[in-house]
Amino acid sequence: MPGPVIKLDKQFYQGNDAVTASRLLLGKYLCTCIDGVYTSGKIVETEAYMAPEDRGSHAWGGKRTPRTEVFFMEGGIAYVYLIYGMYQLFNVIVNVADVPQAVLIRAVEPAEGLEVMLQRRSLEQPLRRLTGGPGLLTTALGIGIGHNKLDLSGDTIWIEDRNEQLDGTAIIASARVGLNIDEPYRSIPWRFRIKDNKWTSPAK
DNA sequence: ACTCGGATGGTCT
């Protein structure tokens, strides 16, 4: 018998480090209600950013700037930023205040609101590029820079546990994507994805 | 199947 649907709360976000949360978020549902329009997707790929030690993180070394201040808030809020001038990437800040950790959501599998997502992505068919990539899923779900620092316990963007079973052996861990940094952080396997899922992002 | 380059703008030195 399936259990109840539970919205992830402060307990979850503040009670896990980024690596643990990255694994636990696989199989959960990222949901948005933007301008009254509901869409959702099952999280199938994540990456952990473990500042202050992690050189791959924007908050590496505990660096505080206008952009990184969000990292030092309590877990359970959104960090959304612009990359390459055109893509908006969605992260979840986790762990307690002043421990600057985040989980990047890299891919979701479309769940509800398919027509709206297709429209937002200007696609006719649900191809992998509908939601298979960090800059794509935000477009499909209607997430943007304006949602930076948004509290995920509200009713605009949130994550649900629908109590679906996820076998631990079905998780693939590998090196994170696109980081030009020194070892060991270049190669640490902090990218996680559900094995054999067609919606995971194309990058190696 | 793959490799390559262009688009585009905030952030930090």
Added chain:
DNA sequence: GACCATCCGAGTA
């Protein structure tokens, strides 16, 4: 002014 936690279309095969 260099660097990006990216994506897509064009070219080659």
